[in-house]
Amino acid sequence: xxxxxxxxxxxxxxxxxxxxxxxxxxxxxxxxxxxxxxxxxxxxxxxxxxxxxxxxxxxxxxxxxxxxxxxxxxxxxxxxxxxxxxxxxxxxxxxxxxxxxxxxxxxxxxxxxxxxxxxxxxxxxxxxxxxxxxxxxxxxxxxxxxxxxxxxxxxxxxxxxxxxxxxxxxxxxxxxxxxxxxxxxxxxxxxxxxxxxxxxxxxxxxxxxxxxxxxxxxxxxxxxxxxxxxxxxxxx
Amino acid sequence: xxxxxxxxxxxxxxxxxxxxxxxxxxxxxxxxxxxxxxxxxxxxxxxxxxxxxxxxxxxxxxxxxxxxxxxxxxxxxxxxxxxxxxxxxxxxxxxxxxxxxxxxxxxxxxxxxxxxxxxxxxxxxxxxxxxxxxxxxxxxxxxxxxxxxxxxxxxxxxxxxxxxxxxxxxxxxxxxxxxxxxxxxxxxxxxxxxxxxxxxxxxxxxxxxxxxxxxxxxxxxxxxxxxxxxxxxxxx
Numbered sequence: 001x002x003x004x005x006x007x008x009x010x011x012x013x014x015x016x017x018x019x020x021x022x023x024x025x026x027x028x029x030x031x032x033x034x035x036x037x038x039x040x041x042x043x044x045x046x047x048x049x050x051x052x053x054x055x056x057x058x059x060x061x062x063x064x065x066x067x068x069x070x071x072x073x074x075x076x077x078x079x080x081x082x083x084x085x086x087x088x089x090x091x092x093x094x095x096x097x098x099x100x101x102x103x104x105x106x107x108x109x110x111x112x113x114x115x116x117x118x119x120x121x122x123x124x125x126x127x128x129x130x131x132x133x134x135x136x137x138x139x140x141x142x143x144x145x146x147x148x149x150x151x152x153x154x155x156x157x158x159x160x161x162x163x164x165x166x167x168x169x170x171x172x173x174x175x176x177x178x179x180x181x182x183x184x185x186x187x188x189x190x191x192x193x194x195x196x197x198x199x200x201x202x203x204x205x206x207x208x209x210x211x212x213x214x215x216x217x218x219x220x221x222x223x224x225x226x227x228x229x230x231x232x233x234x235x236x
Numbered sequence: 237x238x239x240x241x242x243x244x245x246x247x248x249x250x251x252x253x254x255x256x257x258x259x260x261x262x263x264x265x266x267x268x269x270x271x272x273x274x275x276x277x278x279x280x281x282x283x284x285x286x287x288x289x290x291x292x293x294x295x296x297x298x299x300x301x302x303x304x305x306x307x308x309x310x311x312x313x314x315x316x317x318x319x320x321x322x323x324x325x326x327x328x329x330x331x332x333x334x335x336x337x338x339x340x341x342x343x344x345x346x347x348x349x350x351x352x353x354x355x356x357x358x359x360x361x362x363x364x365x366x367x368x369x370x371x372x373x374x375x376x377x378x379x380x381x382x383x384x385x386x387x388x389x390x391x392x393x394x395x396x397x398x399x400x401x402x403x404x405x406x407x408x409x410x411x412x413x414x415x416x417x418x419x420x421x422x423x424x425x426x427x428x429x430x431x432x433x434x435x436x437x438x439x440x441x442x443x444x445x446x447x448x449x450x451x452x453x454x455x456x457x458x459x460x461x462x463x464x465x466x467x468x469x470x471x472x
Contacts, residue, residue, distance in 0.1 A: 023349075023446055052288060052468075057408055059445050067408070070347075070440075074412055077313070078467045111306075113259075172293055172303070175465040176310055179415060179435040179458040197433030197458070199415040204306075209295050210259055222415040222433070229411040229465060231314045232288075 004045040007036050011046065012055050015066055026056065026064040054078075054230035067230070074228035077175060091130050096154050097189070098124040101143060108140035111204050111215040119143040123154050126189050129224065136189045136219045145213040171208035177201050177227075182219070190221045199225035240281040243272050247282065248291050251302055262292065262300040290314075290466035303466065310464035313411060327366050332390050333425070334360040337379060344376035347440050347451040355379040359390050362425050371456045372425045381449040407444035413437050413463075418455070426457045435461035 001009065011026070027035070032043050047064060050056045057067050069076075104112060104120045112120070121141040127134045139158070141149070146162055153161045162168040181195045190196075198219055205214040237245065247262070263271070268279050283300060286292045293303050305312075340348060340356045348356070357377040363370045375394070377385070382398055389397045398404040417431045426432075434455055441450040 054408075057442075057446055062445065065446050067446075070410065071412060074414075077413075077465055172290075173467045174306065175467060176307060177313075177413070177461075177463040177465070178310075179433050179456070179461045181433055181458075197415050197417055199435070206293075209298065210293055210301055220415070222417075225413075225415045227413040229313055229413070231409045231411060 003038065004042050004049065007032075007038065007042065007046040008049045008053075008055075010036075011050060012053075015055065015068070020066045020068070022066055022068045022070065024066040026066065028063060051232065054232070069228055069230070071228070074226040077227045077229045092134075093128045093131075094125045094155055095128070096123070096125050096151055098122065099149065099151055099154050104140055108215050111202075112140060112142050112212050114142055121146055121149050123149065123158070125154065132224065133190050133221050134224050135221060136186055137216065138218075139214055139216040142211075142213045145207065145211070168213065169208045171206045171210065173206060174204045175201065176203075186219050190219065192221065197222040201227075239274065240278050240285065243268075243274065243278065243282040244285045244289075244291075246272075247286060248289075251291065251304075256302045256304070258302055258304045258306065260302040262302065264299060287468065290468070305464055305466070307464070310462040313463045313465045328370075329364045329367075330361045330391055331364070332359070332361050332387055334358065335385065335387055335390050340376055344451050347438075348376060348378050348448050350378055357382055357385050359385065359394070361390065365460065368460065369426050369457050370460050371454050372422055373452065373454045375450055375452040378447075378449045381443065381447070404449065405444045407442045407446065409442060410440045411437060412439075422455050426455065428457065433458040437463075 011032075014020075015026075026032075029040065029043060029047075033040055036043065047056065047058060051058060054067055056064055058064050100122050101119055102122050103116060104114065104118065106116065108120060109116050109118070112118075114120075120143055121139075123137075123139045123141070125137045127137055145168060147166065149158070149161075153165075159170070163170060178200050180198045180200060182190065182192055182198045184194045186198065187194045187196060199222055201218045201220065203214075203216045203218075204212050205216070206212050247268075250256075262268075265276065265279060265283075268283075269276055272279065283292065283294060287294060290303055292300055294300050336358055337355055338358050339352060340350060340354065342352065344356060345352050345354070348354075350356075356379055357375075359373075359375045359377070361373045363373055381404060383402065385394070385397075389401075395406070399406060414436050416434045416436060418426065418428055418434045420430045422434065423430045423432060435458055437454045437456065439450075439452045439454075440448050441452070442448050
């Protein structure tokens with residue numbers, strides 16, 4: 001980590017450990033500079049990072065304030081680290097239904113930006129949160145990037161493995177959400193009746209160089225589908 | 237607009253007008269400096285803004301690339317400008333069901349961070365996209381911020397009015413999504429059967445100083461609920 005990232009992490013930790021609430025005021029810029037013994041530009045970069053992550057907001061002429069999610073049980077949509085990280089503190093398990101090397105579907109090939117004759121790993125899992133059915137997940141990994149998977153790996157955190165084991169550098173992702181009615185087969189896996197509400201999240205994960213490597217379709221149990229997004233005024 | 241914001245807007249316009257696609261390469265930093273005749277730090281700031289907005293991605297040692305949403309018909313979740321802006325190019329209409337000054341519900345008071353004896357504007361509308369039922373919207377506005385509304389205003393874009401008419405400065409927002417089954421009254425307004433899938437989006441809009449001023453609960457017709465989010469590698 002670079003210095004400003006370290007400082008951002010320390011401020012983040014401070015906010016969490018002291019259970020600061022949205023609107024709580026942080027020390028002024030000069031005090032932070034003195035405390036961390038760094039230049040104004042380093043603190044400014046650290047604060048910009050925290051603002052981008054939705055941890056603080058800055059009010060010109062007034063100060064730096066804490067920003068916090070108010071509701072429990074909602075999963076952040078902007079995280080990019082796979083489930084395990086998103087669901088810290090809950091017990092997450094998986095039942096692997098299918099794992100195989102195959103040619104991509106047309107849809108997967110399109111989203112992964114590869115040809116229909118390329119190899120992919122197809123992984124189908126049902127995931128459970130503290131024993132409750134959370135979602136049905138189908139993932140298509142470009143095999144030229146994710147070169148190896150086995151049943152043991154896909155029973156645990158695939159993202160953990162591909163980052164640490166395969167050295168894959170995960171960049172940005174595109175997330176599409178929509179609602180619908182469960183198809184018979186989806187309903188079966190989620191222990192719901194057909195036509196029950198379905199909350200679909202499709203994600204295209206890219207490498208830092210922009211190449212898509214994972215197209216993932218997740219169907220959530222509607223009672224478990226709670227998501228949270230923070231927006232910044234920069235988007236206006 | 238400050239210089240770097242102007243340049244960001246120009247690059248954004250260039251990408252859209254030329255229909256550049258995700259992965260298309262933009263000129264290198266030095267070429268952009270020369271073209272806009274500005275310093276490296278100005279271009280760097282413009283590019284950082286575009287990256288934050290999901291318009292480009294930068295690959296160290298490789299260049300600057302276009303980032304674009306691939307699918308049509310999905311609404312960006314990170315926009316903060318109200319519906320009218322999000323749905324540019326579609327014909328959006330509203331039917332006002334209720335507009336009144338009242339005391340907040342417990343839930344609204346909590347989310348607006350006000351007391352139960354404060355006044356709010358309550359607005360209930362059904363919104364239509366090209367004539368199709370899009371959503372049922374209930375909004376609670378803190379009346380000490382949104383001091384005046386009338387039927388004419390709430391038939392159009394409320395956000396447009398409160399920004400231009402009342403001079404309200406809109407800051408960040410917190411967005412909560414969940415799924416469920418439509419209650420009888422919601423179903424009626426959306427012309428769907430009870431228990432049909434419901435896609436709920438609750439948003440707490442804040443002023444730039446962090447004060448919440450609008451708590452909005454929107455129930456989407458499930459066939460119209462398509463949303464899009466771009467994440468950045470910064471979140472990892």
